[in-house]
Amino acid sequence: MNPTSLQEESRTAFRILFAISIAHLLNDMVQSIVPSIYPIIKEEMGLSFIQIGVITLVFQLTSSLLQPFVGMYADRRPSPYALAAGMCFTLTGLIWLAFTGSYAAMLGAVSVIGIGSSIFHPEASRVAQLAAGGKKGLAQSIFQVGGNGGTAIGPLLAALIVLPHGRLAVLWFALAAIMGALILTRVGRWYKRVVSNISGQRRKVRSVVDHLSKRRINMALAVLVVLTFSKQFYLASMTSYFTFFLIDKFGVSIQYSQIALFAFLAASAVGIIAGGYIGDKIGRKYVIWGSILGAAPFAIAMPYAGLTLTIILAIIVGLVISSAFSAILVYATELKPGKVGMIAGLFFGLSFGLGGVGAAFFGWLADIRGIYFVFEISTLLPLLGIVAAFLPDLKKIDKE
Missing domain, CATH: 1.20.1250.20 (MFS general substrate transporter like domains)
Known part of the structure; x- marks a missing residue:
């Protein structure tokens, strides 16, 4: 490992941490739109509470259960641009959600949004640790607080934008997904430059549990x-x-x-x-x-x-x-x-x-x-x- 790589590994990359935190905010803000529009789709499609529950189940399964498997794959084959790809899944699901007219398609839309979340979180956590230097806890906190902010802001924006204007207003949140994809593309370039140092970092971390x-x-x-x-x-x-x-x-x-x-x-x-x-x-x-x-x-x-x-x-x-x-x-x-x-x-x-x-x-x-x-x-x-x-x-x- 060359001296430049060692210096980069030991220094906390706050620029990358704040970028990934903002992307986390945008991602989780968009994710939180799904339950916020339940009153609209229930009335539009005449859904029962059981059907609403199934939407939540599909969304939770795709955004929760897939994450360890996505993370396992990323550990073996780091993919610097998977972050932006995950945001593109979210964008696709969001557009699908705005225009879908059937219940089955609604389930498909929320599952695609959930897959986007499953791709984003494990890989983004890897980036946060790579950018941490010697401050892993602080780095993870900066990353995490962005997600909490997005979860809090999403329902508020849904109440101000989507509920008064109908489901098509969901498309305004596509701008957030596009912005997130652009930010994550830049993060991916940084990730690609330092990913060759991961093996060295693993050897150092392994001593913690020897x-x-x-x-x-x-x-x-x-x-x-x-x-x-x-x-x-x-x-x-x-x-x-x-x-x-x-x-x-x-x-x-x-x-x-x-x-x-x-x-x-x-x-x-x-x-x-x-x-x-x-x-x-x-x-x-x-x-x-x-x-x-x-x-x-x-x-x-x-x-x-x-x-x-x-x-x-x-x-x-x-x-x-x-x-x-x-x-x-x-x-x-x-x-x-x-x-x-x-x-x-x-x-x-x-x-x-x-x-x-x-x-x-x-x-x-x-x-x-x-x-x-x-x-x-x-x-x-x-x-x-x-x-x-x-x-x-x-x-x-x-x-x-």
Whole structure:
């Protein structure tokens, strides 16, 4: 490896990280349009709730289950321009969604959009790690916060643009997909220049887990899956039903409840960045442990607090618990060196899938037992953060 390559590998490429974060924002913004237009297509096509559920299922399956397999392929054969190709899939599905007139074609359109997401996330995570230099946690956080921003902005733009003007207004979001493809084409050129250094990077990362047995590595991955489950199920409860909880318990207006939800989501965005930065400094295990288990006392107190304290607790929980995902993902990729794409695809897929299952589960539970019961139960989930004690400490080896 020549000196220029070594210097490029050790330096954090913030220009690339911000570019991939913006592309993540655009990608997830477009993805979030799909559920936002359900009221329109239900009325236009006379769909039942079961048919709407099938659309969600197809979308979740293609955008979640395919990701580990796409990542596995990318690990073996890195494809610098696959990022732009994934955005082109999303663009194709979006145009198809705007013009389709049948239910079967609607399923085809959302599946193509989901495939675009499956291609984007594992390869983009590989780029984030390549651009990280010695700041993997911060790099993953910068990448991740773009996606969270896109998920938050998408429904708002759908309400302002698509709902008043009909399904054809979805085409305006094609501009975002085109912009994303252009950005990712430039990122792909950078990726192509440095991809020859990946083998050298793998040798260096492999030393992080040389002291661990295969059984210990697999146990650590199982622990990370449990932690992802607890985090995503709890976040599904908050993002889907926090507004209903505030309205039901305190009688606040819909507008007030939406502002409170925005405060929670904004705190979550700050937590993502903070978690990555702190994890690079003190070790990712402690961020994972502290973020999930550390959120437990505030979450458990929330159903029993007054209105003002409930909002304050929600902001604290959002700030603390959201710092975990970047640390979990980077920690997992360090356990499986050379398999960044597969691991990123697995954990992104788990996050999407568990979020969808959690929202459906808590919705079913709310219909049976009420929204207050949902919050009493869901706030216990962060207690599962205690299992982070079984993770091996990689901090010292990171510094070697």
